[in-house]
Amino acid sequence: MAAINEATDLAIDGDIAVVTVASPPVNALSSTVRAGINTAVKQANESEAAAIVLICAGRTFIAGADITEFGGAAKGPSLRDVQDTLENSAIPVVAAIHGTALGGGLELALCAHYRIAVPSAKCGLPEVNLGLLPGAGGTQRLPRIVGVEKALQMIAFGDHVPAAECHEMGLVDEMAVEGQLLGDAVAYARRIVAEDRPLARVSNLNDKLIADAQVFADFRAANAKKFRGFEAPQAIITCVEAAVNGSFDDGMTVERELFTALMAGNQSKAQRHLFFAERQAWKIPDVPKDTELIPVESVGIIGAGTMGGGIAMNYANAGIPVTLIETSQEAIDRGLSVVRANYERSAKRGRFSMDEVEVRMGRITPSLDMNDLAEVDMVVEAVFERMDVKKDIFGRLDQICKPGAILATNTSALNIDEIADATTRPEWVIGMHFFSPANVMKLVEVVRAEKTSIPVINTTMQISKRIGKVATLVRVCPGFVGNRILAARRRVADNLINQGAMPWEIDKAMFDFGFAMGPFQMSDLAGLDLGWVKEESSSSTIRECLCELDRRGQKSGAGYYDYDENRTATPSSITEEIVRRFAAQAGFEPRDWTADEIVERLVLGMVNEGAKILEEGMAIRSSDIDVIWVHGYNWPRYWGGPMFWADLQGLDTVAARLNELAASDGDHWKPAGLITQLAAEGKSFSDAG
Ligand code: 3H9
Numbered sequence: 001m002a003a004i005n006e007a008t009d010l011a012i013d014g015d016i017a018v019v020t021v022a023s024p025p026v027n028a029l030s031s032t033v034r035a036g037i038n039t040a041v042k043q044a045n046e047s048e049a050a051a052i053v054l055i056c057a058g059r060t061f062i063a064g065a066d067i068t069e070f071g072g073a074a075k076g077p078s079l080r081d082v083q084d085t086l087e088n089s090a091i092p093v094v095a096a097i098h099g100t101a102l103g104g105g106l107e108l109a110l111c112a113h114y115r116i117a118v119p120s121a122k123c124g125l126p127e128v129n130l131g132l133l134p135g136a137g138g139t140q141r142l143p144r145i146v147g148v149e150k151a152l153q154m155i156a157f158g159d160h161v162p163a164a165e166c167h168e169m170g171l172v173d174e175m176a177v178e179g180q181l182l183g184d185a186v187a188y189a190r191r192i193v194a195e196d197r198p199l200a201r202v203s204n205l206n207d208k209l210i211a212d213a214q215v216f217a218d219f220r221a222a223n224a225k226k227f228r229g230f231e232a233p234q235a236i237i238t239c240v241e242a243a244v245n246g247s248f249d250d251g252m253t254v255e256r257e258l259f260t261a262l263m264a265g266n267q268s269k270a271q272r273h274l275f276f277a278e279r280q281a282w283k284i285p286d287v288p289k290d291t292e293l294i295p296v297e298s299v300g301i302i303g304a305g306t307m308g309g310g311i312a313m314n315y316a317n318a319g320i321p322v323t324l325i326e327t328s329q330e331a332i333d334r335g336l337s338v339v340r341a342n343y344e345r346s347a348k349r350g351r352f353s354m355d356e357v358e359v360r361m362g363r364i365t366p367s368l369d370m371n372d373l374a375e376v377d378m379v380v381e382a383v384f385e386r387m388d389v390k391k392d393i394f395g396r397l398d399q400i401c402k403p404g405a406i407l408a409t410n411t412s413a414l415n416i417d418e419i420a421d422a423t424t425r426p427e428w429v430i431g432m433h434f435f436s437p438a439n440v441m442k443l444v445e446v447v448r449a450e451k452t453s454i455p456v457i458n459t460t461m462q463i464s465k466r467i468g469k470v471a472t473l474v475r476v477c478p479g480f481v482g483n484r485i486l487a488a489r490r491r492v493a494d495n496l497i498n499q500g501a502m503p504w505e506i507d508k509a510m511f512d513f514g515f516a517m518g519p520f521q522m523s524d525l526a527g528l529d530l531g532w533v534k535e536e537s538s539s540s541t542i543r544e545c546l547c548e549l550d551r552r553g554q555k556s557g558a559g560y561y562d563y564d565e566n567r568t569a570t571p572s573s574i575t576e577e578i579v580r581r582f583a584a585q586a587g588f589e590p591r592d593w594t595a596d597e598i599v600e601r602l603v604l605g606m607v608n609e610g611a612k613i614l615e616e617g618m619a620i621r622s623s624d625i626d627v628i629w630v631h632g633y634n635w636p637r638y639w640g641g642p643m644f645w646a647d648l649q650g651l652d653t654v655a656a657r658l659n660e661l662a663a664s665d666g667d668h669w670k671p672a673g674l675i676t677q678l679a680a681e682g683k684s685f686s687d688a689g
Pocket of ligand 1: 025026028060063064065066067068079100102103104105107126127130132133134135136138276279280
């Protein structure tokens with residue numbers, strides 16, 4: 001075996017040349033890898049070999065272009081150069097795939113003449129998740145193999161498609177036996193030589209490129225809601241359309257232009273930021289990699305309401321047995337029937353079989369006796385938000401649970417230090433703040449209390465990963481991180497309606513920014529009377545006035561909006577009159593509010609609170625706040641998160657706007673010290689870590 005460079009080897013196995021890429025962790029196409037493959041394939045062509053196998057060491061085939069190189073100066077051969085070398089090789093090239101062949105990795109494999117894969121492998125073009133499109137011929141070659149409709153689906157959604165399915169579609173030519181990829185690939189290459197098979201070039205295939213304009217129009221229409229606001233899916237459809245309507249070279253030109261535009265745009269910057277932010281969130285500075293992991297093989301959940309039931313599903317889905325505790329048979333029956341209905345809905349949608357519904361239900365054991373939690377490895381308490389109730393439960397858990405059990409609370413608002421102090425083992429107590437519906441929403445805020453031990457933090461983060469969540473570690477403060485910022489946004493929104501902006505103007509601005517709904521639609525959904533006490537209500541806020549009129553949100557048929565029997569919302573003249581009255585009383589002249597200024601104010605309010613959270617050390621890094629808002633509150637991914645939004649504006653601009661608002665609208669707008677400091681240093685939140 002000869003080393004071509006530090007990432008690539010070339011070995012001649014009789015008549016077969018084996019090019020091996022070894023660039024951990026995912027064999028991304030760095031300049032070194034590109035140069036290595038390019039040279040190795042050329043050298044193999046000059047050798048006695050009759051065919052080439054391109055294979056990767058480690059856990060995966062090439063997982064794509066090296067994202068860390070994006071935005072930097074190009075070095076060495078481009079990916080397209082390497083693709084040309086492969087495609088123009090005088091001897092057949094076989095790409096041997098295990099793990100994942102993704103993005104540029106699959107695009108390179110599409111320039112090999114043949115592809116072989118093990119059953120566990122997956123192929124995909126996931127660039128769309130980075131706000132990009134496949135920029136190395138993927139939009140032109142994939143439809144030539146799998147047809148237009150499948151290609152549209154795969155590229156616009158970034159699906160990772162299992163090898164067997166790829167084989168059926170013709171994307172993979174040959175299946176290898178699991179664990180025997182190299183041997184099978186070499187044997188396959190020999191067979192290709194022996195049978196004198198042609199140097200198959202995907203770019204020459206044209207017979208599957210049939211689709212009329214309607215196919216594209218239908219695809220756009222069917223996915224309009226999912227693609228709303230995103231630039232990349234539209235560009236992808238345009239590229240596949242170009243594949244159908246013109247020559248290969250013309251299609252490549254369209255692809256290159258659109259790829260370059262997306263790469264330079266803010267959406268891709270934002271989505272690449274999130275790619276790294278989501279991976280960074282798992283890294284905790286004072287929790288080293290070798291920290292003890294406490295085994296968690298069984299879990300107790302207290303409370304079978306909406307939250308408790310959803311949390312139980314997460315564990316059951318991951319194969320972890322759950323003891324679900326309630327105080328009455330009726331409550332537990334109701335909770336379990338909701339869980340069952342959720343599972344059956346998923347089965348009906350084809351996500352798993354009806355048998356699987358029973359398997360998962362079988363993992364949840366109901367109980368009315370907390371003593372049944374004596375042997376579980378972890379407890380998640382999910383009862384209603386009252387400190388006395390939680391303290392009582394944790395005091396009892398302290399008596400019941402075995403030493404070494406993790407005691408987690410799902411509180412979204414209460415002081416976990418106080419809850420922990422109700423036990424004699426506060427170092428075992430931690431927060432796991434799930435978001436509703438807990439079986440759907442990806443986010444868990446793991447809340448470390450004052451005395452939580454490092455292994456308990458480590459294990460809770462890891463168990464969150466095991467149950468399919470995205471976790472961020474935060475500290476104890478009112479609302480923790482996500483809800484604290486939500487409250488800040490709410491204050492700005494209320495302030496705006498107090499000045500005469502209409503709730504629907506604000507909601508529309510936030511919808512157009514990319515949220516599924518605005519703050520007042522959210523209130524109507526949740527109920528305006530959350531925390532409202534009729535006897536104490538004194539018409540002193542717009543919300544109080546609405547509640548006093550029994551406009552308590554969707555459930556009462558009216559809130560900020562009016563609702564018809566289908567719960568369709570329309571702006572309410574009653575709300576409008578109340579808003580106008582409040583604004584006039586406070587001395588505000590009626591005026592028009594632009595969507596831009598509404599969005600700016602709401603997001604600046606969030607950013608300023610986020611900065612205070614960072615100053616206080618309640619979140620580890622600004623990108624964690626972005627992850628929280630994307631996964632807990634559906635912040636539009638193409639804006640990267642509130643802190644990234646601020647970085648995009650430039651913190652000097654953010655500081656200046658906050659100072660202007662402080663002068664015109666009150667001191668509550670004063671920029672957090674961190675913003676002022678970073679702006680003065682010419683830095684961004686990302687620079688500050
Ligand atoms: C592209 O190809 C453009 C082309 O069309 C056109 C070019 C002209 N680059 O996710 P993990 C790092 S765009 C650099 O935790 P897993 C990752 O940051 C690319 N680094 O592992 C992490 O680092 P750390 C299209 C990368 O086993 C480590 O590897 N391809 C890249 O859960 C482990 O990652 C994609 O979008 C990369 N491409 O999942 C695929 N990929 O340890 C993106 C990963 O320091 N990658 N890293 O935190 C993935 O989807 C997953 O990483 C993968 C493994 C499924 C491969």
